[in-house]
Amino acid sequence: xxxxxxxxxxxxxxxxxxxxxxxxxxxxxxxxxxxxxxxxxxxxxxxxxxxxxxxxxxxxxxxxxxxxxxxxxxxxxxxxxxxxxxxxxxxxxxxxxxxxxxxxxxxxxxxxxxxxxxxxxxxxxxxxxxxxxxxxxxxxxxxxxxxxxxxxxxxxxxxxxxxxxxxxxxxxxxxxxxxxxxxxxxxxxxxxxxxxxxxxxxxxxxxxxxxxxxxxxxxxxxxxxxxxxxxxxxxxxxxxxxxxxxxxxxxxxxxxxxxxxxxxxxxxxxxxxxxxxxxxxxxxxxxxxxxxxxxxxxxxxxxxxxxxxxxxxxxxxxxxxxxxxxxxxxxxxxxxxxxxxxxxxxxxxxxxxxxxxxxxxxxxxxxxxxxxxxxxxxxxxxxxxxxxxxxxxxxxxxxxxxxxxxxxxxxxxxxxxxxxxxxxxxxxxxxxxxxxxxxxxxxxxxxxxxxxxxxxxxxxxxxxxxxxxxxxxxxxxxxxxxxxxxxxxxxxxxxxxxxxxxxxxxxxxxxxxxxxxxxxxxxxxxxxxxxxxxx
Numbered sequence: 001x002x003x004x005x006x007x008x009x010x011x012x013x014x015x016x017x018x019x020x021x022x023x024x025x026x027x028x029x030x031x032x033x034x035x036x037x038x039x040x041x042x043x044x045x046x047x048x049x050x051x052x053x054x055x056x057x058x059x060x061x062x063x064x065x066x067x068x069x070x071x072x073x074x075x076x077x078x079x080x081x082x083x084x085x086x087x088x089x090x091x092x093x094x095x096x097x098x099x100x101x102x103x104x105x106x107x108x109x110x111x112x113x114x115x116x117x118x119x120x121x122x123x124x125x126x127x128x129x130x131x132x133x134x135x136x137x138x139x140x141x142x143x144x145x146x147x148x149x150x151x152x153x154x155x156x157x158x159x160x161x162x163x164x165x166x167x168x169x170x171x172x173x174x175x176x177x178x179x180x181x182x183x184x185x186x187x188x189x190x191x192x193x194x195x196x197x198x199x200x201x202x203x204x205x206x207x208x209x210x211x212x213x214x215x216x217x218x219x220x221x222x223x224x225x226x227x228x229x230x231x232x233x234x235x236x237x238x239x240x241x242x243x244x245x246x247x248x249x250x251x252x253x254x255x256x257x258x259x260x261x262x263x264x265x266x267x268x269x270x271x272x273x274x275x276x277x278x279x280x281x282x283x284x285x286x287x288x289x290x291x292x293x294x295x296x297x298x299x300x301x302x303x304x305x306x307x308x309x310x311x312x313x314x315x316x317x318x319x320x321x322x323x324x325x326x327x328x329x330x331x332x333x334x335x336x337x338x339x340x341x342x343x344x345x346x347x348x349x350x351x352x353x354x355x356x357x358x359x360x361x362x363x364x365x366x367x368x369x370x371x372x373x374x375x376x377x378x379x380x381x382x383x384x385x386x387x388x389x390x391x392x393x394x395x396x397x398x399x400x401x402x403x404x405x406x407x408x409x410x411x412x413x414x415x416x417x418x419x420x421x422x423x424x425x426x427x428x429x430x431x432x433x434x435x436x437x438x439x440x441x442x443x444x445x446x447x448x449x450x451x452x453x454x455x456x457x458x459x460x461x462x463x464x465x466x467x468x469x470x471x472x473x474x475x476x477x478x479x480x481x482x483x484x485x486x487x488x489x490x491x492x493x494x495x496x497x498x499x500x501x502x503x504x505x506x507x508x509x510x511x512x513x514x515x516x517x518x519x520x521x522x523x524x525x526x527x528x529x530x531x532x533x534x535x
Contacts, residue, residue: 063241065194065248067294068153071329071365072389073114074107074374075157078126078139081371096139100146103371107152110374110382111389114153116196116296116367117143120162129185144190154192157252158183159199160236172211176232183239187247195240196250196296201279202229225280230291233281237291248293252331255298256313257284267316269308287324295321296367298331302343303352310353314360321362328362330354335370338378338465346465347381347429348398351388355395379464384428393428400426402463406447413473414452422447423461431463479509 076082082099085091091099107115117140119127126139140156147154163182167175187195202208202225209221216224237249258266258276266274275281286292297317301308314330321328332353336344343349350368357363368374374382387393404410406422424445425431431438431446438446450459452474459470482501499511501520509520 063248063293064246065293067194067248067327067364068113069364071114071153071367072112073116073153073155073329073365073367074110074112074371075116075118075331075367075369076103076143076371077118077121078143079121079124082143083139093137096142097146100142103143104146104150104152106371106375108150110371111386112152114155114193114365114367115143115147116155116157118157120159123162125162127186127190129182129189131185131189140190144192153194155194155196155250156186156190156192157196157198158186158236160197160232161199161201164232168207172215176235179232180235180239183236184243187240187243191244192247194248194250194294196252197233197236197292198252198254200229200233201275201281202226203280222280226282229279229281230286233286234289234291249291250294250296250329251283251286251292253283253295253297253317255279256308256316257282268312270306271308284320287320287326290324292326294326294364295328295362296331297328298333299353300333302336302341302349303356304343306342311356314357314363318360318362326362327364328360329364330357330366332366332368334368334381335373337373337381347379348384348426348464350381351385351393351428352398354385354388355398380429387428394426397427400424402426402431402461402466402468404461404468407470407472410469411471413475415475415477416452417474418449418451419457419472420447420449421459421461425463429464431461433461434459 079085082103083091083096084099104115117126119125119140128135128138144154144156160179163179164175167178170178204221204225208225211228212221212224215228219227233251240247240249253275255273255275255278256267256269256271257263258274259269259271260266261270262274262277273279275283287295295317297314299310299313301310301313303310314328318328330353332350334350337350338345338347354366357366374385377383384393402423402425404421404423406420421433422445423431427440427444438448440446452472454474454476457470457472457474459472461468461470479501482499484497484499497513499513499518499520501509501511509522511518511520
């Protein structure tokens with residue numbers, strides 16, 4: 001349940017922070033303070049300068065935010081998941097509202113309780129920080145208002161590098177101060193349930209080196225990049241909290257801190273990009289120093305990934321989250337389901353990841369990278385995820401795969417007119433025969449007979465990512481046997497001879513005796529069973 005007091009405190013804080021501007025600003029810790037030029041001050045009584053005055057202590061602001069008991073969220077991108085328009089097309093308010101409603105319908109149908117809105121994508125920014133509303137309504141406002149009205153938790157993913165890119169002509173100190181003001185205004189304008197800070201990496205280039213020469217004080221370029229990156233992140237986090245203490249700050253962890261081969265305290269991973277050494281961001285330190293109130297961990301690897309296995313990366317960060325006493329949310333790359341990406345070929349990968357994550361103490365829910373992939377329900381992957389959320393999943397069966405007990409061979413020849421198929425599979429997912437779902441028997445298995453045509457018969461079974469294909473060749477021996485078997489006989493006059501043949505049903509059989517053709521009459525008979533796996 002959300003705490004309603006958040007809205008009241010948010011309004012009070014917003015009013016306090018959005019005072020009118022009367023004079024040139026003086027920047028203090030990233031915020032601006034102003035004084036009127038013509039202000040008149042009353043004469044103050046003299047103060048005994050020798051008396052001891054208590055040191056000023058800034059009052060602490062206790063956080064008032066709350067989190068969903070168990071997050072079930074999805075990332076949303078304006079212009080893609082809603083308000084999608086052709087190049088040059090301008091959508092009306094009604095069209096945007098309608099697209100937001102459709103998007104939220106999809107979220108509700110998939111039993112989500114949270115949405116995470118990307119505030120920029122591919123260099124395009126979907127927000128503005130104009131507090132006087134002198135510009136048109138931003139796209140994220142439509143989604144925020146619609147989601148709140150339906151009771152969703154709403155989070156915003158804010159990229160620091162995108163905001164700083166627009167300030168590249170400023171000096172470093174001015175850029176950082178301006179960033180703090182932008183974050184403050186952003187927090188005031190968009191009161192949500194959490195702001196996730198992203199895009200906090202530093203890089204070695206001419207611009208950053210020039211900043212180091214002017215501001216680095218000889219501490220070394222690498223050390224300065226690490227220190228400056230930490231300062232920028234902490235300043236942005238502080239700007240959010242000082243503006244509205246009902247809004248928690250999250251950190252988007254998109255890469256490993258370090259491989260164990262790079263740092264003995266690193267994770268059991270082997271990736272090329274490491275936040276500590278390549279992004280110059282000591283993300284572990286950020287968490288230990290309290291810069292973030294929760295973690296959003298992007299888990300790109302599958303459970304069987306050879307470089308960044310899901311359990312390894314989630315378990316490693318879980319330890320740091322528990323030590324810091326903050327919740328860990330897992331950002332699943334569900335758009336990879338049933339693709340060629342390593343370990344993602346089966347539709348059960350997503351639900352297995354969610355189940356595996358729930359074994360960790362700091363885990364408080366999941367966010368899925370693609371709402372449209374959830375909606376598409378590729379090979380019933382979303383349906384089985386919903387079964388898990390409804391406690392209707394067969395956990396034991398989830399580790400089962402399609403297995404055929406009959407026929408034992410997938411390629412063989414037979415003279416039988418039919419074939420028996422029998423097998424078992426994961427009961428959480430359907431099994432398909434020739435593209436159609438098979439109904440199970442009471443034992444949760446399947447057993448049925450299929451007619452064979454003369455020649456090659458191809459049958460295909462599929463469950464999850466496993467496919468079993470049979471190629472059964474039915475051969476026809478028109479005359480299997482005749483009796484008597486000797487073609488030349490000597491018999492006494494007026495003797496009776498019985499002629500019989502075992503032949504393919506429906507055949508026309510004749511016998512020739514002394515040049516005279518004698519037709520055979522078909523009779524029902526009992527044949528010995530043939531091995532259906534015979535060759």
